[in-house]
Amino acid sequence: MTPHLDLNNIVLLGRSFEEYRRMFSLDHSQLESRKILDVASGVSSFCAEACAQGYNVTASDRIYRCSPDDIARRCRKDLEAVLAQMPGVSDNYNWDFFRDIPALENHREAVCSAFVRDYTVQGIGRYIPVDYPDTAFADDEFMLAMVSHFLFLYDKFLDYEFHRKTLLELLRVTSGEIRIFPVVDLRGERSKMADAIMHDDSFSRHGISIRHVDYEFMKNANEMMVIRINK
Numbered sequence: 541m542t543p544h545l546d547l548n549n550i551v552l553l554g555r556s557f558e559e560y561r562r563m564f565s566l567d568h569s570q571l572e573s574r575k576i577l578d579v580a581s582g583v584s585s586f587c588a589e590a591c592a593q594g595y596n597v598t599a600s601d602r603i604y605r606c607s608p609d610d611i612a613r614r615c616r617k618d619l620e621a622v623l624a625q626m627p628g629v630s631d632n633y634n635w636d637f638f639r640d641i642p643a644l645e646n647h648r649e650a651v652c653s654a655f656v657r658d659y660t661v662q663g664i665g666r667y668i669p670v671d672y673p674d675t676a677f678a679d680d681e682f683m684l685a686m687v688s689h690f691l692f693l694y695d696k697f698l699d700y701e702f703h704r705k706t707l708l709e710l711l712r713v714t715s716g717e718i719r720i721f722p723v724v725d726l727r728g729e730r731s732k733m734a735d736a737i738m739h740d741d742s743f744s745r746h747g748i749s750i751r752h753v754d755y756e757f758m759k760n761a762n763e764m765m766v767i768r769i770n771k
């Protein structure tokens with residue numbers, strides 16, 4: 541069996557606007573005139589790039605209590621740790637979006653730099669320090685909440701109660717939809733937490749579906765969960 545990325549914690553690596561667009565099947569009509577929450581957004585440049593295009597996005601992550609320099613240093617350390625393992629696990633990835641490992645490194649660095657530039661200027665007006673599962677957002681403050689590379693993927697570190705409480709909190713602060721990508725764990729297998737959420741009575745009045753998307757860097761990570769909210 542091919543070895544998988546062996547992580548001891550949730551890494552501080554970020555994805556770009558284009559990756560979010562593909563992971564969450566977003567188009568202009570879904571982005572415009574909606575207040576959007578990026579959940580555990582870390583060093584992703586999605587918020588910076590989306591706001592530069594006029595969309596209304598708020599980023600939320602526990603690292604937003606740290607300085608830009610500190611975050612950039614921690615991101616570089618996590619990137620080096622992941623890149624060191626990549627040659628041994630590269631068969632688990634599709635190399636079309638990124639041509640090769642150096643291209644992946646350049647992309648992740650550029651994303652982090654774009655995030656740091658915007659975070660330095662915008663600070664906590666746009667980047668809200670949040671320790672999920674709890675937030676201080678108002679009821680129905682957002683129309684769409686997006687969760688990338690946090691819930692399900694890291695089910696090794698985040699137990700079911702954490703998943704349940706975080707999703708209940710997102711249901712409180714969101715009025716339209718919650719989208720979560722991917723629905724696999726770090727081994728590329730469907731997360732048991734995703735199946736448990738789909739069968740949990742706390743969520744049964746909402747419409748939950750799994751949809752194929754046009755993004756698959758880690759093999760088998762090509763679906764998002766969509767929760768259509770009924771209040």
Ligand SMILES: C[S@@+](CC[C@H](N)C(=O)[O-])C[C@H]1O[C@@H](n2cnc3c(N)ncnc32)[C@H](O)[C@@H]1O
Nearest residue numbers: 554555580581582584601602670671672688689
């Ligand atoms: C792999 S990164 C994903 C970043 C971004 N969503 C993306 O896909 O580019 C995971 C993020 O989860 C954040 N995180 C982990 N536990 C958290 C918690 N309890 N509350 C808020 N953020 C958390 C980390 O700080 C990190 O930035």
